[in-house]
Amino acid sequence: xxxxxxxxxxxxxxxxxxxxxxxxxxxxxxxxxxxxxxxxxxxxxxxxxxxxxxxxxxxxxxxxxxxxxxxxxxxxxxxxxxxxxxxxxxxxxxxxxxxxxxxxxxxxxxxxxxxxxxxxxxxxxxxxxxxxxxxxxxxxxxxxxxxxxxxxxxxxxxxxxxxxxxxxxxxxxxxxxxxxxxxxxxxxxxxxxxxxxxxxxxxxxxxxxxxxxxxxxxxxxxxxxxxxxxxxxxxxxxxxxxxxxxxxxxxxxxxxxxxxxxxxxxxxxxxxxxxxxxxxxxxxxxxxxxxxxxxxxxxxxx
Amino acid sequence: xxxxxxxxxxxxxxxxxxxxxxxxxxxxxxxxxxxxxxxxxxxxxxxxxxxxxxxxxxxxxxxxxxxxxxxxxxxxxxxxxxxxxxxxxxxxxxxxxxxxxxxxxxxxxxxxxxxxxxxxxxxxxxxxxxxxxxxxxxxxxxxxxxxxxxxxxxxxxxxxxxxxxxxxxxxxxxxxxxxxxxxxxxxxxxxxxxxxxxxxxxxxxxxxxxxxxxxxxxxxxxxxxxxxxxxxxxxxxxxxxxxxxxxxxxxxxxxxxxxxxxxxxxxxxxxxxxxxxxxxxxxxxxxxxxxxxx
Amino acid sequence: xxxxxxxxxxxxxxxxxxxxxxxxxxxxxxxxxxxxxxxxxxxxxxxxxxxxxxxxxxxxxxxxxxxxxxxxxxxxxxxxxxxxxxxxxxxxxxxxxxxxxxxxxxxxxxxxxxxxxxxxxxxxxxxxxxxxxxxxxxxxxxxxxxxxxxxxxxxxxxxxxxxxxxxxxxxxxxxxxxxxxxxxxxxxxxxxxxxxxxxxxxxxxxxxxxxxxxxxxxxxxxxxxxxxxxxxxxxxxxxxxxxxxxxxxxxxxxxxxxxxxxxxxxxxxxxxxxxxxxxxxxxx
Numbered sequence: 001x002x003x004x005x006x007x008x009x010x011x012x013x014x015x016x017x018x019x020x021x022x023x024x025x026x027x028x029x030x031x032x033x034x035x036x037x038x039x040x041x042x043x044x045x046x047x048x049x050x051x052x053x054x055x056x057x058x059x060x061x062x063x064x065x066x067x068x069x070x071x072x073x074x075x076x077x078x079x080x081x082x083x084x085x086x087x088x089x090x091x092x093x094x095x096x097x098x099x100x101x102x103x104x105x106x107x108x109x110x111x112x113x114x115x116x117x118x119x120x121x122x123x124x125x126x127x128x129x130x131x132x133x134x135x136x137x138x139x140x141x142x143x144x145x146x147x148x149x150x151x152x153x154x155x156x157x158x159x160x161x162x163x164x165x166x167x168x169x170x171x172x173x174x175x176x177x178x179x180x181x182x183x184x185x186x187x188x189x190x191x192x193x194x195x196x197x198x199x200x201x202x203x204x205x206x207x208x209x210x211x212x213x214x215x216x217x218x219x220x221x222x223x224x225x226x227x228x229x230x231x232x233x234x235x236x237x238x239x240x241x242x243x244x245x246x247x248x249x250x251x252x253x254x255x256x257x258x259x260x261x262x263x264x265x266x267x268x269x270x271x272x273x274x275x276x277x278x279x280x281x282x283x284x285x286x287x288x289x290x291x292x293x294x295x296x297x298x299x300x301x302x
Numbered sequence: 303x304x305x306x307x308x309x310x311x312x313x314x315x316x317x318x319x320x321x322x323x324x325x326x327x328x329x330x331x332x333x334x335x336x337x338x339x340x341x342x343x344x345x346x347x348x349x350x351x352x353x354x355x356x357x358x359x360x361x362x363x364x365x366x367x368x369x370x371x372x373x374x375x376x377x378x379x380x381x382x383x384x385x386x387x388x389x390x391x392x393x394x395x396x397x398x399x400x401x402x403x404x405x406x407x408x409x410x411x412x413x414x415x416x417x418x419x420x421x422x423x424x425x426x427x428x429x430x431x432x433x434x435x436x437x438x439x440x441x442x443x444x445x446x447x448x449x450x451x452x453x454x455x456x457x458x459x460x461x462x463x464x465x466x467x468x469x470x471x472x473x474x475x476x477x478x479x480x481x482x483x484x485x486x487x488x489x490x491x492x493x494x495x496x497x498x499x500x501x502x503x504x505x506x507x508x509x510x511x512x513x514x515x516x517x518x519x520x521x522x523x524x525x526x527x528x529x530x531x532x533x534x535x536x537x538x539x540x541x542x543x544x545x546x547x548x549x550x551x552x553x554x555x556x557x558x559x560x561x562x563x564x565x566x567x568x569x570x571x572x573x574x575x576x577x578x579x580x581x582x583x584x585x586x587x588x589x590x591x592x593x594x595x596x
Numbered sequence: 597x598x599x600x601x602x603x604x605x606x607x608x609x610x611x612x613x614x615x616x617x618x619x620x621x622x623x624x625x626x627x628x629x630x631x632x633x634x635x636x637x638x639x640x641x642x643x644x645x646x647x648x649x650x651x652x653x654x655x656x657x658x659x660x661x662x663x664x665x666x667x668x669x670x671x672x673x674x675x676x677x678x679x680x681x682x683x684x685x686x687x688x689x690x691x692x693x694x695x696x697x698x699x700x701x702x703x704x705x706x707x708x709x710x711x712x713x714x715x716x717x718x719x720x721x722x723x724x725x726x727x728x729x730x731x732x733x734x735x736x737x738x739x740x741x742x743x744x745x746x747x748x749x750x751x752x753x754x755x756x757x758x759x760x761x762x763x764x765x766x767x768x769x770x771x772x773x774x775x776x777x778x779x780x781x782x783x784x785x786x787x788x789x790x791x792x793x794x795x796x797x798x799x800x801x802x803x804x805x806x807x808x809x810x811x812x813x814x815x816x817x818x819x820x821x822x823x824x825x826x827x828x829x830x831x832x833x834x835x836x837x838x839x840x841x842x843x844x845x846x847x848x849x850x851x852x853x854x855x856x857x858x859x860x861x862x863x864x865x866x867x868x869x870x871x872x873x874x875x876x877x878x879x880x
Contacts, residue, residue, distance in 0.1 A: 015311060039741050039771040053480045071490070078486035089510040090474065091481045093503060107486035138510050141637070156486060169687070169768045171636040171798055173838035198771050201843075238773040243801060243843040243865065250869040254876040263843045267850050270872070274856055277879035312736065441696040441736065462696055469738050470690060518691035524654045525686075526752070527679025527708035535676020536710030543703050543716045 001065075002026040003160060003192055004050055004081075008059035011045050019045035021216035022059070027194065029159065032186050034207035034224075035196045038238040041213040047162050047196045052077035064159060075108055082153035086165040088137070088145035097140075097148055098123075098133035104156040118155045125189065126151035127181070143174055150181075160192040161185065167202050175199075179206050201242045204228065204261040212237055225259045309368055313469045314444075315436035316371035323365045323438040328447035330554040331439055337561040338431030344572035347583040348423040355423070358430045367437040375433065383422055390418035401595040412595045416586060441465050442544075449545045455532030463519070470515065471508065478507045597667050599760055599792040600624035600647055604661035607642055607651055616642040618816045620661070624794065626759075629786050631803050631824065632796040634813035635838055640796045643813060644762045646670070647794070649678040665760065676709045683753035687765040689745035690737075698724075698740070699733040702752040709756055723755035727781055743774020750781055760792045761785065767799050775802060782806060801842040804828065805863040812837065825861050844868035851875070 004027040011020040020042045027033060027050075035043040048054045049061050052068035061068040064080040085091050094100040101122055105115045123130070128151045132140070137148055146166075153161060166182065167175035179202060185191045197203060203210060203224065210227040212220040214237040220227045228234070228241040231249060240246065244266040245259070252258035255276075257269040309316050323331060338358065342351050362369065394400060394411040401412040439447075441462070448458040482500075483489070489497070527535060534540050550558075572578045580586065602622040608615040617639045624630055632640050645651045649670045652659045663670040665681055673681075686692050695701040702720050711719065724730040727747040732740055740748070746766060754761065763782070767775040779802040785791055786806060797803050804810070804824045812820040812827070814837055820827060828834065828841035829849050840846075844862050848871065851857035857875055862868040 038773055039743065048480065051484060053483050072488065074483055074488035074490070075486045078484060083480075083484040085477065085481050085484075087477075087511075089514065090477045090507055091485075092507045092510050093482070093485070094506065104485040107488075138513075152485065169765070171634075171838060172840050173635060176838075198775075200772075238771070240772065243868075244847070246865055247844060247847070247868055247872060250865075251872050251876060254873065256876070263846045263850075266843070267847055270847070270851065270876070271856065273876060274879050277876075281879070310739075313738070442700065445696065463694055466694055466696060466737065473738075515691050518686065518688060519694060521650055521654055522686060522692045522694060524650060524675050525648060525679065525684045526705040527676040527756075528704070529675055529708070534708060534710030535674065535680065538710070541707055541710075541713040541716075543707065543713055544700060546713070 003029040003064055005062045006046075006050070006059070009046070009049060009056050009061060010058035011042075011049060011054060012057045019216055020049070023213075023216075023218055025211065025218065025221070027160070027192060029192055030186075030190065032183075032193045032206065032208040033195070034203040034210050035194065035213065036198070036200070036203060036210060036237070036239055037213035037219070040215075041237050042216040043196050043211075043213045044164065046213065047164065047194060048083070050160075050194065051081050051083040051162055053083060078104060078156055078158070079108065080158055081160040081162065082156060082158040084146075084149050084153050084161065084163045084166075086168060088142065088149045091149045091152065092137050092145075095136050096133065097128065097135050097137055100137055100148055101128070101151045101155050104152055108156060118157065122151045122155035125154055125185070142169070143177075146178065154185075158191070160194065162194045162196070164196045166195055166197065167199055168197075175202065182206070200228075200240065204242045204245065212239060225261060228261065229259050309371055312436075312440050313465055313472075314439075314441065315433070316368070317437055317440055318366040318368065321366045321438055325553070326557065327450070327548050327550050327554045328439065328443040329450045329550065330558045331435065331443065332447040332451075333558045333561050335431060335435035337565050338434065339428045341565055341568050342424045342427040342431075344568050345424065345578045346420055346580045347578050347585075348420050349583060349585050350578065351423045351427040354427050355430055358427070358434050362434060362437065365434075365438050367434075372433060372437070375429075379426065379429075382425065386418045386422050386425075387415070390414040401590075403593040403595050405593075412590060412593065416589070417580070420580060420583075446545050446548055449542055450548065455540055455542075456530065459532060467512075467515070467519075471512075474508065474511050475504070478504060481507075597626075598623050598664075599626040599628070599666060600794075601664040602643075602647070602661070603664075605643075605646060605663060606658075606660040607646060608658045609642075610656040612657075614816070615658075616816055617646070620816075620818050622811065622818055622821070624792060626792055627790055628792055628808045629782075629806050630792075630794045630809055630811060631800070631807035632794060632811045632813060633798070633800060633839055638813045639816045640813045641764055643818075644684070644764055644794060644796055647760070648682050648684045648762055649673060649675075650684075653678075679705060679756060679758070680709045681758055682760040682762060683756060683758035684762045684764065685746070685749050685753055685766050687768050689742045689749060689769060692749045693737045693745050696736055697733070698729060698735050698737075698748050701737075701748055702733075702755050705752055705756045711756070719755045719757070723751040726754065726784060727751040728777070741771075741774070743770040743777060746770050746774060746778060747781065750778070754785065754789075754791075758791070760794065762794045762796075764796045765798065766795070767797065767802065775799060779803065779806075800828075800840065804842055804845070805867075812839070824863055828863070829861050 006023055006025040009020050009023040012018045023046060035047055037043045045054065049056060050063065052063065052073065055069050063077060066073055066076045066080060068077060092100065093103055098119060101119045102115055105118050110118065126147045128147050137145055140148065163182065166178050170178065182193055183206060186193045195207065207224050209222065210224050211218060212227060212234060219237055220230060220233055228245050231241055234241065244263050245261060248256050248260045248266050248269065249258045255273045260266045260269055307319055309318050342354065345351055391410065394414040397411055403410055403412060445458055445462050448461065532540055576582055602620055605617055605620040606615050607617045620643065632644065634640050642651065646663050647665065652671060653675065693701055695704055699720065702723055703716060706716050706719055724733060727750050729744065729747050729751055732744060737745060766778050782793060782795065783806055786793060795803050807824045809821055810824050810827045811818055828845045831846065831849055834841055842863055844865065848857050848861050848868065859871065862871050
């Protein structure tokens with residue numbers, strides 16, 4: 001059984017907007033998935049339904065055996081799946097960092113000693129140093145506030161964590177830092193990670209699997225390489241693959257691998273094509289030199 | 303996309319996409335509000351207020367307001383009724399001078415109960431007047447009405463900004479609720495006392511959001527050349543492009559002046575004669591007789 | 597006369613110990629399209645805020661040095677003349693939008709600076725056309741998307757026809773379609789108008805092709821100023837400051853080093869695809 005099972009999920013907002021129109025999805029334990037799609041495609045609604053923050057209008061969402069439509073399942077769901085919001089200010093409930101991290105465990109009813117322990121652990125994993133425990137979260141930098149929010153989620157020891165827009169507004173170094181941290185949570189700590197994002201280079205560099213949504217339905221679902229290869233379909237939801245991928249796709253007829261995900265891969269492919277052409281041209285030149293009508297020097301660029 | 307664009311939600315209510323009310327200048331519509339929500343104060347004869355309520359329902363229909371969208375006020379209407387009649391029943395005052403009657407085995411006192419009825423009907427008339435206004439006016443109309451009445455620009459701008467901020471807060475509030483749920487806060491299983499404590503806790507994130515927003519908003523205002531007085535940089539009076547697009551037509555003057563005249567008349571009649579007094583109500587006499595009360 | 601002249605600008609925010617900007621000197625020529633890049637907290641926003649006049653008028657702190665816009669000292673100008681000369685669009689589409697309809701939002705600035713009422717309609721119509729919000733004029737802010745709100749923000753600023761337009765991370769909080777639309781509007785403004793445009797962005801890929809020059813801000817200083825093709829060739833320099841050039845530029849820089857590629861470094865998809873095809877076909 002998959003960690004998260006979604007069947008026929010439909011969600012309609014109070015004002016009548018149909019955000020999701022029958023979504024079927026399975027997320028296995030230990031996956032690293034990215035939800036992409038333009039605003040209004042339903043990706044944020046889907047992520048909130050997965051976390052049980054929104055109850056399906058129709059269909060089912062089952063997380064680690066718990067049906068999100070059930071009564072009184074809030075605590076059970078919080079134990080299994082965490083949700084980190086885009087704006088840390090929305091998740092600021094206490095005036096001390098330590099209390100903030102302890103907030104979830106406290107709501108879950110953990111005894112004092114155990115609560116202390118999970119707080120220390122979560123803070124450690126999230127890189128929230130003990131010196132910050134007495135600080136008021138409001139006055140920390142955005143990056144640190146995000147870490148505190150993640151620590152607060154980790155303190156409930158969920159199997160899966162959903163992060164909404166982890167890299168929005170960050171500079172390159174901060175983006176890499178937070179993504180490397182999520183990879184650490186995934187590979188080393190064994191969490192299942194779902195990110196909801198607009199930034200395709202981030203998806204290309206870190207996500208294992210991509211789910212693209214369009215107008216409330218799943219448009220594409222598969223390994224990152226495969227999804228980005230389908231640029232025509234992606235256009236429907238106004239998503240472009242990263243620039244390196246776009247270039248590779250434009251040069252596919254010249255022998256470049258069209259499914260690259262990074263500049264490094266693209267460079268290797270292009271250099272490889274150039275090298276093999278040089279080698280072939282040299283071979284042809286050598287062959288033509290041996291023949292009576294010489295065809296001149298090979299034009300090689302090394 | 304929301305289905306069938308018949309009505310649109312605003313910060314203050316639900317308004318129809320098209321309505322004959324929109325032909326009237328916002329000031330005329332504001333005059334209607336003042337009349338409908340203040341005139342009942344002078345009238346202690348519930349029949350008249352009931353007629354007024356009937357007229358307002360008629361206006362709602364004519365204005366193409368969907369009564370379906372007003373369903374959310376039902377709990378309020380019922381709660382207020384229960385509250386007022388219960389108070390009248392439980393503490394009728396000096397019972398010696400009151401007329402009593404029996405109903406379903408309970409003892410009631412007529413005067414306080416009747417007064418509760420009069421007050422309730424009056425309150426409902428005033429409420430319906432406000433509902434009618436906010437169902438036929440968008441935020442922009444409210445502000446244009448204020449500016450047309452030459453309310454100083456900084457005042458009307460503050461009203462607008464407050465509405466806008468309230469709107470932003472409502473979105474933030476919803477997100478904060480979800481964030482709390484994500485932290486295992488189970489609202490369903492909480493006692494009322496805990497729920498009340500919870501509302502004070504909302505102040506922490508709302509304040510954080512508010513402080514940051516206030517900063518950003520004030521910077522944005524500065525960047526658009528706004529000065530506290532609202533006066534333009536070139537000196538002189540501030541022009542008002544949008545307000546000046548709305549023109550008072552003959553129908554507007556007719557309705558507004560008629561309503562003002564009617565309002566003044568009601569106030570004077572109410573004050574000087576006993577026409578609108580409690581005792582003047584024929585219905586009161588009928589009900590009293592039916593209950594066997596003097 | 598330069599559009600912007602910054603001389604020895606030093607600014608320390610109140611309640612902080614280190615200055616956010618120190619001894620900054622910068623000239624921006626009229627009609628230039630300038631891209632300002634750098635890590636977060638480097639001073640980019642502080643720099644453009646100082647050009648716009650938010651510093652020192654709307655912020656508390658200690659100012660040294662001066663900023664001149666078309667010869668006038670920003671310190672000496674009040675909000676309306678500053679708005680007339682310099683328009684600024686911020687990162688958050690939500691908190692910039694203070695009115696209750698799109699039209700009101702666009703008209704607000706025009707009324708603040710005392711634009712003659714007879715001309716207001718024309719300004720609104722033009723600004724709404726350039727930013728493609730003409731059919732949104734009657735809508736309230738909660739009925740439109742983030743990308744649309746950002747376009748309204750741009751409309752409400754350009755309606756005042758400022759000579760300088762500053763955009764501070766305009767695409768960071770909106771979706772990819774919105775990002776492209778903002779980029780396209782900037783491109784159109786550059787082509788059609790005599791505006792000096794200054795953009796602060798992490799989204800270098802979108803804006804590098806439009807830039808006449810790139811300003812690198814790091815640790816409170818303006819470190820480098822130069823044309824994008826030149827600057828983005830310096831991969832180690834950029835990597836050391838955690839700045840990522842457009843992927844196409846990095847690719848061709850890597851091919852250029854061992855001499856596989858000879859020529860200018862492309863900044864766009866189109867230029868890159870064309871250069872790549874020439875390179876790969878020539879090797880046949």
